[in-house]
Amino acid sequence: MKTICFYFQIHQPLRLKTYRFFNMGKDHYYLDDVANSTIMRKVANRCYLPMNSLLLKLIKQHKGAFRISFSMSGLAVEQFREYAPEVLDSFRELAATGCVEFLGETYAHSLASLIDNDEFVDQIKKHSAMIKKEFGMKPTTFRNTELIYSDTIGETVASLGFKAMLAEGAKHILGWKSPNFVYANAIDQKLRLLLRNYKLSDDIAFRFSDRGWNEWPLTVDKFISWITPEDVPGEIVNLFMDYETFGEHQDASTGIFDFMAYLPKAALATKKIKFATCSETAAAHQPVAVLSSPHPMSWADEERDVTAWLGNELQNEAFNKLYSLRPSVKAIGSKDFDYVWNFMQSSDHFYYMATKWLSDGDVHKYFNPYESSYESFINYMNVLSDFAIELDKKKEELGKSARKSKSVSHA
């Protein structure tokens, strides 16, 4: 018996508007509301709403046998509330079936794990609280932004009480080992690891509509035949992908919805496959080995490293300057500033600044609203500079009123 573990990532960044030097000091609204609402409405109609209703139908139809997991960034939830509340309702309906798990992640879809452990922990706690409030469940499995994972990141996650964590089934870490087993963190072995089967995941997420692929068209029966045979090693198959695969990256006309509609029935009919959520999958299987990843890895690009976000001097500069503001943000502790602080952290901003355009350029470009990495860097830094000025002003203001109240109490 093999377990298919589906996990879908849901994230939408808050895109910045064109923010020029002339805006600095005067204009403190940084977001492109038109782009954010238009994109959210478009993706809701093409992906979130139709896919949620399909999954709900499948879950009800299979009476508990079809189970899935989601991870949803806080920034996505903020935008659902603002622009597409009915999407949030449909996720709640899914949550209520008991067959859907919501994973923990960083609230802002941030890269904090790569620079500031305190911020990383704050982000996780904020996210878990949000999930609890929205869906009534406490996340027990964690997935970091872009599946970024290292031994020490895993250690931090374990210390927060998570039982399992997701990671990429990267070749350079696994070597001869198969991703189709549960592994354990190298520092805290209580933390179980679920590794993405990138071959089978990308067959759906990237290659499904690729007519140049020798396996095109991908049928459900063909896909299942790659999983069921006895000689295919492993106990689990982790299919991790962006939720936007359905209807957005792969258009409805490619048949992606039909593929998903038929998959559970066909898989269950073999009696060799069952479905489980991430936590269930991790709990049901003993780790076969410890996995060591001293350096951060991710699910992106050929290298499966973090150079898509922190690979050039522009990205490093923006990243370091952003996190140098954390003490001020925390000292002020205001909702308005926290709001900006969060959306400025999302990994997308750094992704736009990437200059590695070779084989992975297509994917980068697809997600990038800017004409060049330089343009996105300049715009981001302008916003960040204004935010820094505002933080300083606020700090000074607070300092003054603190001094005043002190002198009043003395009097």
Place this chain on the structure above:
Amino acid sequence: MRVLMFGWEFPPHIAGGLGTACYGLTKGLAKHDVKVIFVMPHATGNEDQRFVRVVNASDVDATYGDFGKEFIPGDMTFIHIDSNMVPYISPEEFEAERVKSQQTEGRVTQHGDVWRERYNFSGRYGANLMEEVARYAVVAAEVARQLEGQFDVIHAHDWLTYYAGMAAKQVSGKPLVVHIHATEFDRSGENVNQSVYNIERAGMEAADRVIAVSNLTRNIVTSRYGIDPSKVVTVHNAVTFGVDSWKDFERGVDDKIVTFLGRITYQKGPDYFVEAAAKVLKKVPNVRFVMAGSGDMMNHVVRRVAKLGIADRFHFTGFLKGDDVQKMFAMSDVYIMPSVSEPFGISPLEAMKSNVPVIISKQSGVAEVLDYAVKVDYWDVDAMADAIYALIQYPALGKMFARKGLQEVTSLKWDNAAEKVKEIYESVSQ
């Protein structure tokens, strides 16, 4: 006095200082009763025509095969010159322009007579620049013929129009004045484009007088092009005073602002500005640096700024248009022009006009006419940092430079420059 003037750009469609200078000069000439017929490619109809008549070169019929061959030197070949040799345009812009021009350029409208063709000029520096320069000369000859008896002297600005000026001279027999706003050595350092150099030299040799915008440029004309010094005259540029509605523009940030405004190209020395900025930021935190403009070195500069870790204090605005230039000046506490080679450099004058103290490189023509500007060698990053520091830290100094500078720049009138130019016209047309 009536002048047939060949230019390549005129406000509002300008990419660089040439258009501004042409505007100021023609305005000044108008005050001295000089009538100007300004010929430029692709006039769009909304040039400011209060002072000049704009003739659209594209509207003039050129008779094919008549004098075309005669005025295009027989040994000339049309070449697609390298992008960095093209004035005012970066490789990226050049490439975009090239793609665009493939769709729209070279359009020849036939109307009945197959021997007569109407040339459509792109009006911008394009892929087949040399071809355009030559075509422009063909049309110029036709313009000169049609306007026979309506002008006394021909005035051509920069190498792009020299063939046009020469052709007009040949057709009309009127004297030719060529105006050097920049030489190939200013644009390209020592790696000159030989074809451009040849056109420049041919123009200067054919001219009855050569006007250089500074003594610096005059030196280059005589030493590098071997032109007889007795026919080369320096006429410094000046500055146009319009209504300055941005004087009271409210600035958003409290920090001091140091501004570089110009094309981000090797010639303008943007690198030295960045290094000086990094030095200043080590001493004073409350200062911001702004690089306004675009150009082929922009990405390089952005990377360098990031590498130095000063991107939160060093900002890029991209190319500024219209009011934004005035806004930028109004926000600035110091203006800097660290040009490696600048025949004149009109932008510091614009800054001074807005009450901004300026730092200019000794390698600029404008340094010859200014006393109240801090002058440094473009390569002397320490001196540059020192000057920036002094102007922002010692307000008395900055104020003094701003006040005296405004007086000084006010005396640099196009009227005076135009008067000199008129004298030159008179000396050649006798």
